[in-house]
Amino acid sequence: MKFPSICSLPLLGLAMIEPSVVLADPVANLRDLTGGDPFFYTSDQYVREGEGQKALVGVGRPSTTHSRIPHLPFYMGYMNTNYTYRFVSVAEQVLIMIGEGKHGLWRTQENGFVREYRKKGAAGLEKDANLEDPKNFDVIKKDYASYLPDESYAGYKYPDEQLSADGRLNFIDLPISHAKYEAKYADHEPIDLANYYCTMSEADYPYAFQAVNFAFSQPGANVVGPLGRRAGLDIKENYTRVLRLKQFPDARTWVNGVNVGQPGRDSLHVDWKAVDYDRTDAEFYLVERPFFNKPYLFVVAVYEPKSGNGFAYLRPNGAYFRSLGDRAKGVRTTAPAAPTFPLKDGGTGQAVGLPIYGVHHPDRAAYSSGGACPLKGGDWGRYPDPRAGSGWPTQYEEVTPLCDAVLIDIKFYSNLDGRDWSDPDKYLANAGAGTRTVEYKMQPGTYGIFTDPYNVAAGRSNPEQQEVPDRLSLNYRTVQKPVSYVETAKPTSNTATAPVPSTSCRQALAK
Structure with missing residues (x-):
């Protein structure tokens, strides 16, 4: 049973997508595999008033262990591109993500800018407006944003749509040093x-969504390491939420x-x-x-040899480079x-990229979605138009994607x-x-008495035999709070059970 591929549908028609087949029989709510209860694993447990375990966990459905450690929610879900699936679960505050081995990656590099799109109905700026002129700051702050969640796909504008019919700027590119960001990246x-x-x-x-949204809301999320910061993954206007993986x-x-040149x-x-x-x-x-003003999930890797042999690069031009001053020296x-x-x-x-889109994409031409590597950075936009880039408009064109030169195991x-x-x-156990x-x-009693004839005949006694009293105390070196979690609101938009259309990895959207 197949549903229409999102990659073959016009941009303006996406909101009207309906499944091509109506399922007659009830199906599981695939958007909430816990049935609305992330503690479902205790749903068949109930401690009654007269039970001895009441002293440990109280009456009713238990919410802690006997040692008073709170139970933690369990979530599970999956995602896909091109009918290739990745599975996620959250248990005991550990997210696990398992997909395919040797998944192809593309190289991109952020250029220190944020693209902001004009909000629906906003006047915006004129074509030749000076983005650094303080007189324009109020309009920039009020009329433009890097992400317009209420506008869906319509919030995105293609590279050739920078000007509206009346000559206003549909999007602007601001360096992260711009006054709009209130110096939060001043020392970046x-x-x-x-x-x-x-x-x-x-x-x-x-x-x-339920599993990943929960993960993004926890204390370990949105913490970016030193390589990730040098790749710009902490620029919230570009990367809305991040979770570091191992x-x-x-x-x-x-x-x-390795074989090239032989x-x-x-x-x-x-x-x-x-x-x-x-x-x-x-x-x-x-x-x-x-991506096209809709939230997607991406896996991202950042590398640097410990020998420091020169993966770094800065384009020596533009407002971002000028804002770095002495920090750019030596790069x-x-x-x-x-x-x-x-x-x-x-x-x-030495990594060698391929002219094809990816090794797991043998025939994208079959559904009118290209199949060639873009071979340059920049806005994906109207791919498979050969002038399209390999990512977002906030990335250098000259840092090429090297399609599938690098593969990664999704584990x-x-x-x-x-x-x-x-x-340690x-x-x-004393956390509770x-x-x-x-x-x-x-x-109480005498525990550990040997009774096996082999030991009795030899007159052996258990050196660990002892009288155990009715109570004793253990003294721990330290005490810390139990592992806990940040509760997230249950989404109201993820209750439908009908399948959504299949997606194609970085699909092509028609004008």
Whole structure:
């Protein structure tokens, strides 16, 4: 059973999409697999007034363990592009995301700007308006925004639609140093590193929303590491929400190109080798970013060899570069060639991109969605028009995508409370009691007496045999609060059970 692909529908018709088939039988609400109850795992449990466990968990449906550790919500969901699925779950404040191995990534680099779109009905600025003129600040603040959630796809404007019919600016590009952002990025590191990304979800990610929205709302979310900041992932106007991920131990990044230059081999002889994480700093993220003014999920990776061999780049031009002043000194200002990665089996490999869209996309032409690598950065816009870029308008054109030169295994996790399980003080049993000393009550007696004939005949006694009293106290070295969570409001828009149209990775939207 198939539904129309969103990639083949006109932009203005997206709001009217209906499933082509009406399902006669009731189906599970795929947008809420917990049935509206993230604590469903205790839904068949009830402690009655006369039960002994009442002293531990109270009467009714239990909400804590016997040691008074609060239960934590469980969520699950999934997302897809091109009928390739990624599954997410949240349990014990750990998000797990499992998808496919060797997923292709594209390279992009932020240019230090934010594109802001004119709000519906707003007057906006004239064509030649000076964006740095204080006289225009009120209009910029009131009439433009980087994301217009109430306007859906119509809030996006193509690169060739900068001017309205009456000559007003439909969008403007502001450096992060602009007065509108009230100096919140005044001390920001130079945005000098590329990131490697790919689309993970449909627009609005409806089947993963509950799990991912919960994850984005927890203390461990929206914390960006040093490489991520140098890639601009903390610029909230571009990346609305981020969650740092860690790969499972057997997951890898893979780089293509080690055979290029060998006898009989050309750039179409592909061969990916594992990147050496011992010699490469790497950070991974699940990010929410507006694409055509709709929220999508993307996986993003940022790399830099520990040898510091020059992945950094700044375009030596424009308002953002000027705003950096001395902070730009020493950063390369010539457009980067294909990067060279340290390899796990020794040596290095220079990444070689492919002229195709991706190795998992054998026939995008079948549904009129291109199939070639854009081969330059910038606004995706009207792809498959050959003039289109590979990402967003806030990215350098000269930092090319190197399509599928880098692959990544979609096998990640994230501790949503921001603390690793390797912390010796996390999850201690006295957290529920809230005290360093905890009293334990038990049935007394002599425990550990050997009764096996083998030991009795030999006259062996158990050195651990002892009289256990009816109560004793353990003294813990420290006491910390139990792992907790930030409650999120239940969404009112994710209750429908009818399927949404399938999506294509970075679909092409017609004018």
